[in-house]
Amino acid sequence: MAINGSYASPVADAEYPRAFEAGTGGLLAQFYNGLNGYSLALTFVLLLVAYDQFKYVWNKGSIVGPTWKMPFIGPFLSSVNPKMDEYKAKWASGELSCVSVFHKFVIIASSRDMARKVFNSPSFVKPCVVDVAYKLLRPSNWVFLDGRAHVDYRKGLNGLFTRQALETYLPGQEEVYEKYFAKFLDISQNENNGNPVPYMPVFRELMCAVSCRTFVGHYMSDAAVKKIADDYYKITAALELVNFPIIIPFTRTWYGKKAADMVLNEFSICAAKSKARMAVGGDITCIMDGWIKSMLESEKYRQKIAKGIVVDDSEKPAMLLRVFSDFEIAMTVFTFLFASQDATSSASTWLFQIMADRPELLDRVREENLAVRDGDRDQKFSMDILERMPYTRAVVKETLRYRPPVIMVPYVAKKSFPVTDSYTAPKGSMVIPSVWPALHDPEVYPQPDSFDPERWISGDAEKAVKNWLVFGTGPHYCLGQTYAQLNLMAMIGKASMHLNWKHHVTPLSEDIKVFATIFPMDDCPLVFSKRD
Numbered sequence: 001m002a003i004n005g006s007y008a009s010p011v012a013d014a015e016y017p018r019a020f021e022a023g024t025g026g027l028l029a030q031f032y033n034g035l036n037g038y039s040l041a042l043t044f045v046l047l048l049v050a051y052d053q054f055k056y057v058w059n060k061g062s063i064v065g066p067t068w069k070m071p072f073i074g075p076f077l078s079s080v081n082p083k084m085d086e087y088k089a090k091w092a093s094g095e096l097s098c099v100s101v102f103h104k105f106v107i108i109a110s111s112r113d114m115a116r117k118v119f120n121s122p123s124f125v126k127p128c129v130v131d132v133a134y135k136l137l138r139p140s141n142w143v144f145l146d147g148r149a150h151v152d153y154r155k156g157l158n159g160l161f162t163r164q165a166l167e168t169y170l171p172g173q174e175e176v177y178e179k180y181f182a183k184f185l186d187i188s189q190n191e192n193n194g195n196p197v198p199y200m201p202v203f204r205e206l207m208c209a210v211s212c213r214t215f216v217g218h219y220m221s222d223a224a225v226k227k228i229a230d231d232y233y234k235i236t237a238a239l240e241l242v243n244f245p246i247i248i249p250f251t252r253t254w255y256g257k258k259a260a261d262m263v264l265n266e267f268s269i270c271a272a273k274s275k276a277r278m279a280v281g282g283d284i285t286c287i288m289d290g291w292i293k294s295m296l297e298s299e300k301y302r303q304k305i306a307k308g309i310v311v312d313d314s315e316k317p318a319m320l321l322r323v324f325s326d327f328e329i330a331m332t333v334f335t336f337l338f339a340s341q342d343a344t345s346s347a348s349t350w351l352f353q354i355m356a357d358r359p360e361l362l363d364r365v366r367e368e369n370l371a372v373r374d375g376d377r378d379q380k381f382s383m384d385i386l387e388r389m390p391y392t393r394a395v396v397k398e399t400l401r402y403r404p405p406v407i408m409v410p411y412v413a414k415k416s417f418p419v420t421d422s423y424t425a426p427k428g429s430m431v432i433p434s435v436w437p438a439l440h441d442p443e444v445y446p447q448p449d450s451f452d453p454e455r456w457i458s459g460d461a462e463k464a465v466k467n468w469l470v471f472g473t474g475p476h477y478c479l480g481q482t483y484a485q486l487n488l489m490a491m492i493g494k495a496s497m498h499l500n501w502k503h504h505v506t507p508l509s510e511d512i513k514v515f516a517t518i519f520p521m522d523d524c525p526l527v528f529s530k531r532d
Contacts, residue, residue, distance in 0.1 A: 048072075049071045049072075052069065052071055052072055053068060053069060053071070055105075056068075056069040056074075056100045056105070059098070059100070059105045059426050059429065060098055061423055061424075062422055062423055063094065063096040063097060063098055063107070063423055064093045064094035064096065064097040064098070065097055065098035065099060066099065069100050072102065073101065073102060074099060074100045074101040074102065075099055075101060076101050076102065079101060082514045083514070084511075084512040084513075084514055084518070087407065087408075087434075087436070087514070088436075090108055090110070091108070091110040091434055091436065091437045092110075093110075094110065095109065095110050095111035095113075095114045096108070096109060096110070096114060096419060096420070096423060097110065104131070104429075104430055105426065105428075105429040105430065106429070106430045106432060107419070107425050107429055107430065107431045107432065108408070108432050108434060109419070109431065109432065109433045109434060110434050110437050111437065111438075112437065112438035112441065112466060112467055112469070114419065114433070115433035115434055115435065115437075115438060115469060116433070116466065116469070116473060116474075117419065118411055118419075118431050118432075118433040119409075119433055119469070119472055119473045119474040119476070119477075120473065120474040120475075121417065121474075122146070122474065122475045122476070123414075124413060124414060124415060124417040125411040125412060125413055125414060125417060125431055126144065126146055126411060126412060126414055126476075127143055127144065127409070127410070127411055127412075127476055128144075128410050128411055128412035128430065130239055130410065132238055132239065132246075132247065132253045132256070132257075133239055135247060135253075135257060136235065136238060136239065136256055136257055136260040137260070137331065137334060137335060137338065138264075138331050140328075140331070141331045141332070141334075141335060142154070142331070142332055142335065143335050143476070146414075150475075152322070153324075153332065154479075155319050155321070156291060156294055156295070156319055156321040157291065157332070157479055158479065159290070159294065159318070159319065160287050160290050160291055160479075161479055161480060161482060161483055163383055165287075165290055166383065166482065166483055166486060167382065167383045168284055168285065168290070169214045169285075169286065169287065169483075170380075170381040170382065170383070170490070171285075171380070171381075172213040172214060172217060172218075172285065172286065173210055173213065173214060173381070173487060173490060174380060174381050174490070174494070175213065176206070176209045176210045176213050177206075177210070177490070177491060177494055177495075179209075180202075180205075180206045180209065181494070181495065181498060181499060183202070184199070184202065184499065184501075184528040185499070185528055185529070185530055187199075187202065187528070188526070188527045188528040188529065189528075189529065192527075194527055194529075195527065196502075196503075196504035196525035196526060196527050197525060197526070197527075198522065198523030198524060198525050199349070199352065199523070199524050199525070199526045200345070200349045200519055200520070200523035200524050201523070203345050203348045203349045203352070203524075204229065204232070204233070204341070204345040205226070205229040205230075206348070207340070207341060207344040207345045207348055208225065208228055208229035208232055208337075208341055208345075209225050209226075209229060210344075210487065210491075211336070211337050211340050211341055211344070212225045212228065212337070213225075213286070214286060214287060214483075214487075215286060215287045215288060215333050215336050215337065216267065216270040216274070216286055216287075216288050216333065217270075217274075217285040217286030217288065217289065218285070219269070219270035219273040219274055219286075219288070220266060220269075220270055224266050227262070228262075228263055228266065228337075231259040231262065231263075232259065232263075232337075232341055234252070234255040234256045234258075234259040235256045235259050235260055235263070235338075236256075236341075236342055236515065236516045237252040237255075237256060237515075238252050238253045238255065238256020238257065238259075238260075239256065239338075239516060260334070263334055263337070264327070264330045264331065264334055265330075267329070267330035267333045267334055268326045268327050268329075268330040270288060270330075270333075271288060271292070271326040271327075271329040271330055271333075272326050274286075274288045274289050274292045275292055275296075275326070277289070278292045278293045278296055279296060287333070287336070288329065288333060291329070291332075292329070294317065294319065294321055295321045295322070295323045295324060296323070297317050298317050298319070298320045298321045298322070298323075299323050301315065301316060301317055301320070302320070336480065339478060339480065340480060340484065342405065342515075342516045342517040343405035343406055343484070343517055344405070344484060344487065344488070345405075345517070345519075346403070346405035346517035346518055346519055347396075347399060347400060347403075347405050347484075347488055348488065348491060349519055349520065349523075349524050350399055350402075350403040350519075350520070351395075351396070351399050351488060351491075351492050352492075352495075352501065352503075352524065352526060353503055353509070353520060353524045353526075354399060354402075354403075354451060355395075355492065355496075355501075356501055356502055356503035356526065357503055357505070358451065361395060361453065362496060364391055365391060365392050365395055365492060365493065365496045366496040366497060368389050368390075368391045368392055368493075369389065369392065369493040369494075369496055369497055370497060372385050372388045372389055373385065377497040377498065381490050381494075383486075386486050386489055386490060386493075389489060389493065390457060391453065391457070392489045392492065392493050393456070393485070393489055394453035394454070394455075394456035394457050395453045395492070396485055396488045396489050396492070397453075397456050397461075397485070398451060398452060398453045398455065398456060399451075399488075400470045400485075401439045401445065401461070401468075401470065402439075402449075402451050403512075403518060404435050404436060404439050404470050404518075405470075405517040405518060406435060406470075406517055407434065407435055407436045407514070407517075407518060408432045408433070408434050408435065408436075409432065409433055409435070409472060410430055410431075410432050411430070411431045411432065411433070412428065412429070412430055412431070413425045413426065413427055413428060413429050413430075413431055414427070415427050417431065419431070433469075435469045435470065438466075438467045438469050439467060439468075439469065439470065441467055444461075444464045444467045445461060445464070445467070446459075471484075497531065498530070498531055499528055499529070499530065499531050500528070500529045500530070500531045501526050501527065501528045501529070502526065502527045503524070503525070503526055504525040504526065504527070506522045506525065508520070508521035508522040509521070509522055509524075
């Protein structure tokens with residue numbers, strides 16, 4: 001047998017097949033040589049998906065929610081057009097449940113007690129609406145402030161909703177109702193020849209006009225009021241619970257921002273006019289006047305004290321307020337409009353529909369309104385008249401319970417929030433107390449899906465204060481809750497005496513459309529006629 005006597009290594013032979021490359025360096029070289037831009041991008045995306053899933057599962061913990069999250073967007077596509085049945089299913093799934101949309105982890109508090117805990121935990125949560133709300137309402141808006149900064153505003157605003165103050169606003173409100181009731185007739189009889197048309201958009205315009213007259217009086221022109229009423233829809237669309245978190249040109253948030261800028265500019269102009277008029281002793285005709293007059297009185301008192309002038313205690317204002325800038329006043333009044341516009345539009349739409357579908361209840365409202373006016377239907381509003389209408393009040397309260405305009409109120413966790421002994425909401429998560437379940441609890445409101453004003457007169461509904469979450473509770477409860485109810489009472493009472501209306505019932509009339517607040521799915525087709 002021939003022997004190879006060469007000492008040369010086989011791998012040194014150029015003709016020897018290089019089937020094996022020894023050492024770790026060779027393996028790494030092969031790995032890096034195989035990488036390209038596509039594979040790097042794919043690896044990066046897969047890592048992000050894994051992180052997104054891990055973060056969701058970690059935040060979810062033990063509460064009810066989907067096992068996995070659709071990468072990045074979560075249930076965004078289905079949430080663009082929210083369904084009331086889906087909300088009800090979520091509430092029924094557990095007292096705490098969750099979803100995750102984009103970067104936002106959302107916890108839904110469904111039970112009355114869980115909702116109340118969120119409302120009453122200002123050290124852990126604060127109102128947030130949605131991300132874009134800070135851009136539309138402005139980050140320094142009083143509703144986003146905490147502690148002393150929030151109290152600084154609120155102490156001057158409480159006095160704007162007293163009985164005496166509310167009576168001051170009634171003439172302006174009645175003026176708007178008379179104008180729009182004539183418009184209702186024109187739309188039904190002249191423009192549409194007695195055929196039914198959806199009145200929800202008209203009610204939105206009406207409520208915007210009432211709000212603007214109440215908040216800023218006649219400092220704003222009718223044309224500006226109409227412009228705000230027309231454009232406010234864009235603000236509502238931009239502030240829906242699920243939306244793009246950034247403002248992109250020609251999207252709903254972009255149009256909403258432009259509309260919000262216009263409203264703030266109009267309110268700033270009104271503030272300057274009110275300051276000038278109040279400075280020369282003008283009468284208070286709107287909320288803005290009342291607030292600014294208190295500011296000027298406080299400033300006058302401070303100036304006297306600074307000059308060493310002895311001032312009698314009787315001259316000291318009940319609340320010493322700082323003088324807010326025109327834009328600060330505008331931001332605050334904007335929040336009043338934000339809080340009232342969609343909610344009262346929803347309530348008024350349901351109220352007209354419900355009364356049309358239950359003529360026997362409308363008859364009782366009409367009889368009561370005529371009785372307190374001694375049969376004179378043209379007698380003007382007064383607080384005395386409104387306070388002597390228990391049945392009309394019961395109808396309004398039952399409407400707000402049966403179809404609460406605001407079904408959820410978003411808050412954000414300022415820090416880790418121990419909602420229960422076994423679950424802590426992570427900092428930065430959205431925590432949403434729900435209102436609907438508490439207002440439809442059969443143990444508190446028997447037959448909750450039936451409309452029954454009597455429960456507020458002869459029943460126990462008035463005693464269920466813990467379930468009455470229509471206007472929230474806690475430090476951020478709605479300042480205008482009395483105003484809102486009296487406004488609706490005045491509206492439906494006056495309408496009952498001067499108008500007849502019929503509801504064109506459709507298969508969608510009782511279905512609920514969720515658009516910030518809730519409306520009939522068919523937008524409430526009605527026909528109005530004059531009542532002799």
